[in-house]
Amino acid sequence: xxxxxxxxxxxxxxxxxxxxxxxxxxxxxxxxxxxxxxxxxxxxxxxxxxxxxxxxxxxxxxxxxxxxxxxxxxxxxxxxxxxxxxxxxxxxxxxxxxxxxxxxxxxxxxxxxxxxxxxxxxxxxxxxxxxxxxxxxxxxxxxxxxxxxxxxxxxxxxxxxxxxxxxxxxxxxxxxxxxxxxxxxxxxxxxxxxxxxxxxxxxxxxxxxxxxxxxxxxxxxxxxxxxxxxxxxxxxxxxxxxxxxxxxxxxxxxxxxxxxxxxxxxxxxxxxxxxxxxxxxxxxxxxxxxxxxxxxxxxxxxxxxxxxxxxxxxxxxxxxxxxxxxxxxxxxxxxx
Numbered sequence: 655x656x657x658x659x660x661x662x663x664x665x666x667x668x669x670x671x672x673x674x675x676x677x678x679x680x681x682x683x684x685x686x687x688x689x690x691x692x693x694x695x696x697x698x699x700x701x702x703x704x705x706x707x708x709x710x711x712x713x714x715x716x717x718x719x720x721x722x723x724x725x726x727x728x729x730x731x732x733x734x735x736x737x738x739x740x741x742x743x744x745x746x747x748x749x750x751x752x753x754x755x756x757x758x759x760x761x762x763x764x765x766x767x768x769x770x771x772x773x774x775x776x777x778x779x780x781x782x783x784x785x786x787x788x789x790x791x792x793x794x795x796x797x798x799x800x801x802x803x804x805x806x807x808x809x810x811x812x813x814x815x816x817x818x819x820x821x822x823x824x825x826x827x828x829x830x831x832x833x834x835x836x837x838x839x840x841x842x843x844x845x846x847x848x849x850x851x852x853x854x855x856x857x858x859x860x861x862x863x864x865x866x867x868x869x870x871x872x873x874x875x876x877x878x879x880x881x882x883x884x885x886x887x888x889x890x891x892x893x894x895x896x897x898x899x900x901x902x903x904x905x906x907x908x909x910x911x912x913x914x915x916x917x918x919x920x921x922x923x924x925x926x927x928x929x930x931x932x933x934x935x936x937x938x939x940x941x942x943x944x945x946x947x948x949x950x951x952x953x954x955x956x957x958x959x960x961x962x963x964x965x966x967x968x969x970x971x972x973x974x975x976x977x978x979x980x981x982x983x984x985x986x987x988x989x990x
Contacts, residue, residue: 733754805882808888836874850868892914895907
C-alpha cells in the first residue's frame with residue numbers, strides 16, 4: 655500500500671520510520687508546509703524498500719494515489735486535511751487533536767461519519783501493552799469492582815513558550831490522554847468533573863491563559879472515582895502511570911525500573927528515566943500504525959474512531975470549565 659504522511663516534524667519523523675518497517679507498505683510519500691523539511695526526512699529514510707519520497711506541497715498528497723494518509727502536521731491543519739482525505743475516500747490516521755476546538759472536532763466527526771471512511775485518532779496509550787493488560791484484568795473480574803482509578807502525565811520539562819498559546823491548554827493538550835485512557839480501560843463514561851490548576855513555573859503559561867500543573871477529580875457513571883494529574887515540570891523524567899484499585903486486587907501500569915520516582919527510605923534511583931512520551935510509548939506508537947495498516951487493508955475495525963476523540967475532548971472541555979468557574983461540572987453541560 656501507498657501511505658502519505660502530512661507533517662515532517664518530530665512526531666511525523668517518528669511515524670515515517672515506523673511506516674517504513676511495515677511489510678505491506680510499499681511507498682511512503684512525505685509532504686510538509688516546509689518542503690525542505692520533507693526532503694530532509696525522505697533523504698534520511700530513503701532507499702528501500704519501501705520507497706520514501708518527498709513532495710513539494712501537501713496538496714500533492716491528494717493526487718498521489720494514496721491508500722491511506724497519516725496526519726502529523728500542525729494542529730491547525732488537522733481538520734482540513736482529514737476532511738479532504740475522507741472526501742476523497744482515503745482512510746486517515748490523525749494525531750490528536752482532530753481540530754483545535756470543540757466545534758471543529760464535531761465538524762470532523764460529522765464529515766467522517768457521513769463519508770463512511772475510517773479515521774483513526776492517535777491516542778497511543780490505548781496500544782501500550784500495560785494499559786491493554788489492565789483493561790483485560792478489569793474486564794476479567796480479577797480486580798472485582800473498581801473503586802478508584804488514578805492516572806498521571808508528568809513532562810520532564812515545559813514545551814517552548816511559543817507552543818503554549820496554540821496548544822489548547824494543559825487539559826486539552828496533555829491531560830486529554832489520561833481522560834481517554836480512563837474511558838478506554840474502564841469501559842465507563844465520566845459524568846462529572848472537578849478540576850484545578852496552578853502556575854508555579856514560567857510566566858508564559860500564565861500569560862497564555864494556561865496552567866503548568868493541573869488535577870481533576872472524575873466521577874464515573876458507576877460511582878467509581880478517578881484522579882488525574884498533569885504537570886509540565888517533572889525534572890526527574892517523563893512519568894505516565896495508570897493505577898486501578900478494585901475490591902479484589904489492584905494493578906499499576908507504567909511502573910518499572912525506568913519510572914522516574916525513588917522509593918523511600920533508601921530507595922534506588924531509577925535506571926535512565928524516560929526522557930519523553932515518544933520514548934515511554936515507543937512500542938505503542940509502532941502498534942497504532944500497525945493497527946492503521948490493518949484498518950486500511952480492511953483486516954480490523956477502527957480501534958479509535960473520531961467519536962472517541964470527541965468524548966475525550968468533552969471531558970477536557972469540562973475540566974477547563976470547572977477550573978475557570980471553581981465548581982463541579984456535569985459533562986452534559988459541554989456535550990453537543
